[in-house]
Amino acid sequence: MTISDVRAAIEAEDIKETWRDDVEINSACGADLMSDVMAFVKDQVLLLTGLINIQVIRTAVLMDIEAICFVRGKSPNQEMIDMARDNGIVLLKTRLPLFLACGKLYKAGVCQGGVRAID
Amino acid sequence: MRFHYTVPGDDFSRAGNASSEMKKALQRLGIPHEIIKRTAVAMYEAEINMVVHAGGGEADIDIDHGCITIVMSDKGPGIANVELAMQDGYSTAPQLVRELGFGAGMGMSNIKRNTDEMNIETGEGRGTTITMKIRIPEDA
Numbered sequence: 637m638t639i640s641d642v643r644a645a646i647e648a649e650d651i652k653e654t655w656r657d658d659v660e661i662n663s664a665c666g667a668d669l670m671s672d673v674m675a676f677v678k679d680q681v682l683l684l685t686g687l688i689n690i691q692v693i694r695t696a697v698l699m700d701i702e703a704i705c706f707v708r709g710k711s712p713n714q715e716m717i718d719m720a721r722d723n724g725i726v727l728l729k730t731r732l733p734l735f736l737a738c739g740k741l742y743k744a745g746v747c748q749g750g751v752r753a754i755d
Numbered sequence: 756m757r758f759h760y761t762v763p764g765d766d767f768s769r770a771g772n773a774s775s776e777m778k779k780a781l782q783r784l785g786i787p788h789e790i791i792k793r794t795a796v797a798m799y800e801a802e803i804n805m806v807v808h809a810g811g812g813e814a815d816i817d818i819d820h821g822c823i824t825i826v827m828s829d830k831g832p833g834i835a836n837v838e839l840a841m842q843d844g845y846s847t848a849p850q851l852v853r854e855l856g857f858g859a860g861m862g863m864s865n866i867k868r869n870t871d872e873m874n875i876e877t878g879e880g881r882g883t884t885i886t887m888k889i890r891i892p893e894d895a
Contacts, residue, residue, distance in 0.1 A: 671861035
C-alpha cells in the first residue's frame with residue numbers, strides 16, 4: 637500500500653517537511669515502548685505511536701523505519717521533524733486512538749505485523 | 756579500523772547519538788545492511804542503559820578480521836544481578852525513563868539477540884563494561 641493510501645485510511649495528515657510519496661507500507665506496528673519496537677519489529681513497517689520524543693525518531697532511523705504516524709491527535713516537535721526530514725522518514729498524525737488507527741489500517745489491507753515470532 | 760565516542764550522561768535526548776553516528780560510519784564502509792542493523796540496535800540499547808543508569812561513559816568500536824567489536828564502559832553503580840537484568844521485562848529504570856518509551860526491561864535481551872557474543876563485566880560500585888561482538892560473514 638502506498639503511503640498516500642495509508643494516510644487516507646487512517647484519516648491522517650502529513651507533516652509537510654517530511655512528505656515523500658515513494659514509501660510503500662506492507663506491515664505495521666503499534667507501540668509506545670521503543671525497546672519493544674527494537675525487540676520485535678523485523679520488517680520495514682509503519683510505526684504507529686502515541687509517544688512524543690526524539691527517541692521515537694532515533695529508533696526509526698536505527699530500525700530503517702520509513703514512516704511514523706502519531707496517534708491521539710499528538711504532534712511531533714520541530715526537533716523531531718528536522719531529524720525525520722534529514723533521514724527521509726515520513727511523519728503523519730491522526731486524531732484516531734492507536735486501536736482504531738490500527739483497526740482501520742488492517743481493514744484497508746495492511747494485515748501483516750512485520751514482527752518476529754514471539755518465543 | 757577504530758572508532759571512539761563519548762556518551763554524555765546528562766541529556767537523555769542525546770542518547771543514541773553515538774549509535775546513529777556508528778550506523779552512518781558502517782554504511783560508508785559498505786558493511787551489509789543486516790549487520791549494520793544488528794550493530795546499531797545492540798549499541799543503541801547499551802547507550803540508552805549507559806545514560807539512564809550510569810551517567811554516560813565511553814564507547815570503543817573496532818572493526819577487524821570480519822568482526823565488529825563494541826566495548827561500552829561506564830563508571831556507574833554496576834549491575835547488582837546480571838541474571839535478573841537479562842530477563843525480558845525486568846527493569847530498574849525510573850518512571851521518567853519509562854514515560855520516554857524505554858525501561859521496558861527488553862534492553863539486555865535485545866543486545867544478546869543482536870550480537871554473536873556478549874560479555875558483561877560488572878559489580879556493585881565497580882561500573883559496567885559490556886563487550887559485544889558481531890561477526891561479518893565472509894560471503895556477505
